[in-house]
Amino acid sequence: MAFESLADVVRATEGLPEVRIVGGHMAGLLLAAFPVGDLVPRRTNDADAGISTEVAGTQVVHDRLIANDYEPEGGNRLVKGDRAIDLLVPSLDGHFHPLTVGGRAYDATPGLALALTGEPIVIDVTVAYLDEHEDRFDVPVPSVEAAVILKASATTSRSAAKDITDLFHLLSIRNDFGDTETGGWQLDQTPLIGSRRDAARTLHLIADRARKSPLFTEAEVPPAAFTALVREYVTAP
Structure with a gap:
């Protein structure tokens, strides 16, 4: 479910500037791309995407997810069955707080502005599901x-x-x-x-x-x- 959510949000943000996948997927995919000893990437149960306030203001990501049958579930979280996606925007005062952009509520996140302006690491992800089908997509994560x-x-x-x-x-x-x-x-x-x-x-x-x-x-x-x-x-x- 977490990887299906990841695939959905990657495709919902495709072609948009200043988008990075953050949270648990960010940490897990970086460790998969840069394996260290016997450390094992931890699992997560949703997908977090950091977007600029400019992108948030257009509501294009929200609209694309709604078109993919996601529904808002309070603030910046959208769900589709057991899939869940959180949309985050930068905080410029160093604190976490709610921020309304384009009439919608988001979680403003410290450090995200730096992640969005720096060059991303783009990870070529292939997910092999237990029912034997595969999905492949590119994931932009922060440095x-x-x-x-x-x-x-x-x-x-x-x-x-x-x-x-x-x-x-x-x-x-x-x-x-x-x-x-x-x-x-x-x-x-x-x-x-x-x-x-x-x-x-x-x-x-x-x-x-x-x-x-x-x-x-x-x-x-x-x-x-x-x-x-x-x-x-x-x-x-």
Whole structure:
């Protein structure tokens, strides 16, 4: 269901500028494209798409999903049976909050503006379903650095082990594959500004508390390894 939702939202945003698939699919597909050791991409149960306010204002994505039998389910979420898609727009004040664009409500998300303006990593995805049919489509996701910033921002609005898992996977990709192949990396520069500075502050705070955090136990992420990655690749604020 999650991959069917992904395929639907990819096709609903086809040909539009400043669109990135984010959330759990973003983290899972990046780890599939850049495999690290024995780390296994975690599963998700919906699809999240980040779109610019300009794209949101046209309502074209919403209209295409409605034409594909999706129905609004409060705010920015659309559903079709067991499929679910969330549409997100950038937050320019560093905070999560509802934002009305073109008469429709969206979740404004910190770090998304950087992800939308940077070059995407386009992943050629083939999904093999259990009924033996296949589907193939190209998925634009943010760079690994932008993905880290988005996931770091997510931890400021919720306490979830899945975000620790995703951050560890993304930082491990940076460690194993470098910065060129993964879309560039500026989180280790000085000084950091804007969403990079905010993410660095959050990441170092998580690392400082890692050994005592029950989230790391739930996520099965080694605190020492996570802390080492943060201190190696992210400038301390």
